[in-house]
Amino acid sequence: QVQLVESGGGSVQPGGSLRLSCAASGVAYSSYCMGWFRQAPGKGFEWVSVINSGGGTTYYADSVKGRFTISQDNTKNKNTLYLQMNSLKPEDPAMYYCAADPRRSVGYGFSPADFGYWGQGTQVTVSS
Numbered sequence: 001q002v003q004l005v006e007s008g009g010g011s012v013q014p015g016g017s018l019r020l021s022c023a024a025s026g027v028a029y030s031s032y033c034m035g036w037f038r039q040a041p042g043k044g045f046e047w048v049s050v051i052n053s054g055g056g057t058t059y060y061a062d063s064v065k066g067r068f069t070i071s072q073d074n075t076k077n078k079n080t081l082y083l084q085m086n087s088l089k090p091e092d093p094a095m096y097y098c099a100a101d102p103r104r105s106v107g108y109g110f111s112p113a114d115f116g117y118w119g120q121g122t123q124v125t126v127s128s
Helices: none
Strands: 003-007 010-012 018-025 033-039 046-051 058-060 068-073 079-085 094-101 122-126
Touching: 003 094, 018 033, 018 094, 018 122, 033 068, 033 079, 046 068, 046 079, 058 068
Parallel strands: 010 122
Antiparallel strands: 003 018, 018 079, 033 046, 033 094, 046 058, 068 079, 094 122
């Protein structure tokens, strides 16, 4: 059974940093691609960053490129996805969701509809 549990959200000032984590159980490190998506109030889901299975190729939305870093760890067979967020901007606040799908390569599937499993989300707030 797949379970994704996010943590690490919070409130920071503009320019600050946060590190989100997603503990993924039932998600095979070598055969699931994973990603981070976000939804701000009144807006649709937006893909932020995705990664191929096994900590492979990474992709970033233009809005976060150079500021956010996605990574994955499988120490002791515990699959954990991270999103290091630096230089946070006032346009970054949202609920951030971890997602996974049982395919090795993200391919062209960056849409939320391309991911079958989701966490409950963690809130990120940026304010001075």
